[in-house]
Amino acid sequence: MKQKDKKIAIIGAGITGLTIAYKLKKAQIPFVVFEKENRIGGVINTIAKNGFVFETGPNSGVLSSSSIVQLLEDLNEYSQKETAGKNAAKRLIWKGTQWHALPSGLLSGITTPLFLWKDKIRILGEPFHHKGKNPLENLSALVKRRLGNSFLDYAVDPFILGIYAGDPQYIVPKYALPKLYNLEQKYxxxxxxxxxxxxxxxxxxxxxxxxxxxxMKGGLQKLIDALEQAVGKENIKTNCNNLLITPNRVGYQVSGNNNLSGQFTHIVSTVNPAEYKALFPFLKQNDLDIFMRLPYAKVTGVTIGFNNWEGMPLNAFGGLIPFKEDRNILGVLFMSSMFGNRAPENGALLNIFMGGMRKPEIAALSDDEIKQILKEELSELMQIKNFNPDLVYIKRYSKAIAQYGSDSEARLKTIAFLEQKFPGLIFAGSIKDGVGIADRVQQASNIAGQIIEG
Ligand SMILES: Cc1cc2nc3c(=O)[nH]c(=O)nc-3n(C[C@H](O)[C@H](O)[C@H](O)COP(=O)(O)OP(=O)(O)OC[C@H]3O[C@@H](n4cnc5c(N)ncnc54)[C@H](O)[C@@H]3O)c2cc1C
Incomplete structure (x- = not known):
C-alpha cells in the first residue's frame, strides 16, 4: 500500500498516541488522533500554582532507550529536556528508624546495614548459581534464589515499588523486567x-x-505541548466520546458522538483494556476476558509543597519504603532538589505515592485521612517539626500501572492472534512492552516503524 493511501486512527492522546502521531507526521502518512478527554497528555499533567510547579501523574522519565533520546532531541526546538542534578544518583531506603543510601559500589555494598552479612557473603557466589529453568518464576523467587532475602526486601522490593507500585511475588521478570531476566538466561x-x-x-x-x-524545563506537560505543536492541533480531536470501531471490507469505520465518522486503514489503540469492550464490539468475550485479567495497581499520588523547608536535607532522588517496614507511604521523591524552579527559593516540593498492589485500601481513604497519614508518617520520615505544608494536592488513579505476571504469555498470544485476524488493528499502550515513559516512546516508535514499512 502506498504511504498516501494509508490512513491511521490513533485512539488516545497520551505519550504513546502522540509519539506514534509524530512519527507518522514525519513520514507524511495521514492520521487522526482521537481523545475522549478535553485535554491531551493522558496521565502526564503538570500544574503551576503559588510558586510550585508539580506533576499530578508521572514525575520524571529515564533516558533508557534510544527512542526517547531521539524524540527529545527532535522536539528540542519546541521544548527542552532537563536532566536531574547529581543528587538524583543517590537513592534512600528506609530501614527501622532511618534512611540509608542504596549502595552504589563494592565498599558501600559491604558496609551498608540494609543487607544481612550472610547475604553479602552469599552474593560472592551469585555468578556460580545455576540459572533458572521456569520462565514464569516470579521476581521474589528469582531474587531469593540468586541473592537472598535481605536483597529482596531492601533493594528489589523498593525498586519494584518505585516502578510498578507492585508486588515481587506477582511480577514475572520475563515480561516485567526482560533485561534482568535475560542477564540470567544469557550470561x-x-x-x-x-x-x-x-x-x-x-x-x-x-x-x-x-x-x-x-x-522538561517547566515539567513533563511541556513534552506533551511540544508533541502537540509538532503533530499539529488540527490532527488531534478531543472530547471524542463513545468511540466505536467497526471493521469493513476496506478497513475500519470510526464513529462517535457529534456525528464523528471516518474510514481508516489502520487502528492503533493506546487505551486501557477496560475500554476495549465498548470500542471494539467485534472482539469475542474470551479474548476480552484475557485482556481484563491484566491487573493495574491503584496509586494515590500526593504533592506537598513548603515555602520554607525546615526538614532533613533533600540531597537525593528520594526515598523508598520497603513493604516490610509496614508504612502507608511507598515513596517520597524530592522533586525540588532534582529539577529547577519547582518550589519557591528555600522551599521544597515532595511527590509522595501511596497504595499500590499491596495496599489497595489506601485508594478508598478520604482526603482528610490521607492528610492525617502524611502528617504522622512524613513528620518522622522527613524530620519535619511542624507539619504545615503550603500546598497539598491529591490525585487517585484506579488503574495506574499494569502488572505483568504469569498471564502475560496468554495476553501476548491473543494480541498476535487478533492482529493477524484483523489486519491493520494494532494494540499498544500498557498492555505490553513496559510501563515507563521511555517504554511507551520505544513502543510507539516501533509501531510507527511497522506502519511506515508495512
Ligand atoms: C500515577 C502514575 C505515576 C507514574 N509515574 C511514572 C514515572 O515517574 N516515570 C515513568 O516513566 N512512568 C511513570 N508512569 C507511567 C507512565 O506515565 C505511563 O506509562 C505513560 O505516561 C502512559 O502513556 P500512554 O499514552 O500509554 O497512556 P495514557 O497516558 O493513559 O493515555 C491514554 C489516553 O487515552 C485516552 N482514552 C482512554 N479511553 C479512550 C477512549 N475510549 N477513546 C478515546 N480516548 C481514550 C485517555 O483519556 C488518555 O488520554 C506513571 C503512571 C501513573 C499513572
Missing part, C-alpha cells in the same frame, strides 16, 4: 552478565542512552 548471572555486557561494543545510538532521570 548465567546478574553480576557476571552486567560486567560482560558493559564490555560488549555498543550500537552507535546507545551512547546517549545514559539512564539519567529527565523531565
Amino acid at each position: 548465567g548471572s546478574f553480576i557476571g552478565g552486567a560486567i560482560k555486557k558493559r564490555k560488549e561494543p555498543k550500537a552507535d545510538d546507545q551512547d546517549k542512552v545514559t539512564r539519567e532521570i529527565f523531565s
